[in-house]
Amino acid sequence: MEFKDNIPIYLQIEQYLYRQIALGKMKAGEKIPSVRKLALELTVNVNTVQRALQQMNDQGILYTKRGEGNFVTEDIELLAKTKQTLIDNQLDEFVQNMAKLGVERDSLVTVLEKYLKESEE
Amino acid sequence: MEFKDNIPIYLQIEQYLYRQIALGKMKAGEKIPSVRKLALELTVNVNTVQRALQQMNDQGILYTKRGEGNFVTEDIELLAKTKQTLIDNQLDEFVQNMAKLGVERDSLVTVLEKYLKESEE
DNA sequence: TTAGCTGTATTACATATCTATTACACTCAT
DNA sequence: ATGAGTGTAATAGATATGTAATACAGCTAA
CATH class of the missing domain: 1.10.10.10 (Winged helix-like DNA-binding domain superfamily/Winged helix DNA-binding domain)
Incomplete structure (x- = not known):
């Protein structure tokens, strides 16, 4: 690795x-x-x-x-909760980091959509 | 800090x-x-x-x-390019990390929208 | 019981990071 | 020319991280 x-x-x-x-x-x-x-x-x-x-x-x-x-x-519940926490943490971090670069909350979805469209191949 | x-x-x-x-x-x-x-x-x-x-x-x-x-x-161009690179890097990382958690490309926008809605206050 | 697999602990060493301190070199305004 | 502000460099020490090697302790199957 x-x-x-x-x-x-x-x-x-x-x-x-x-x-x-x-x-x-x-x-x-x-x-x-x-x-x-x-x-x-x-x-x-x-x-x-x-x-x-x-x-x-x-x-x-x-x-x-x-x-x-x-x-x-x-503990299946713990596993499920853990997975969800991992995902939420990524979302948190993403939103925060983008904010620190001046990308507002409101434009996030648009920016992401554009990015995904442009990086299709 | x-x-x-x-x-x-x-x-x-x-x-x-x-x-x-x-x-x-x-x-x-x-x-x-x-x-x-x-x-x-x-x-x-x-x-x-x-x-x-x-x-x-x-x-x-x-x-x-x-x-x-x-x-x-x-060099204004360099500054603009740098800012864009910073943003693209965040997007890259976000998409990759979510993929590594099993969240597919196609569902990213939906997941993000839901997250943003739920964390409004 | 023993052989071979597990996890665990300890020691010694190397490297990266960070601090603290001191010194040096350059520029500008006075 | 001098002083106060710049960046730069070098040293020594502390701590965290990672490797390597060795030893110990527990489990299981033969």
């Missing part, structure tokens, strides 16, 4: 895993790959993977069975 | 200055505050400001008169 510079890798891994869940590629109760496999896949150190997982553990998205592995929570 | 953790401050300052330009608060040919003033304003070290300015210098947005200060380029 290619990581952006200037953003900690462990955060990018966390984001990656969150997206896997949002996309339904990791489902409730499922075991996720071991820290060592993930470290290999992502060409990153075990400790860095570990750090990402710890945070998701704290947030209840994953739970750990020591000696067995990490598993996606079985 | 409040800075996000996890993103280098000098990048956030650079972004801040770009936005000032996009908003027209810093106009072509104008002198910008001295590195020491900016450092005070932003409660940050002079070196950190310096680092942000160097990059903008390299990109031609600013030019330096040693002993006098830093000035916004007089």
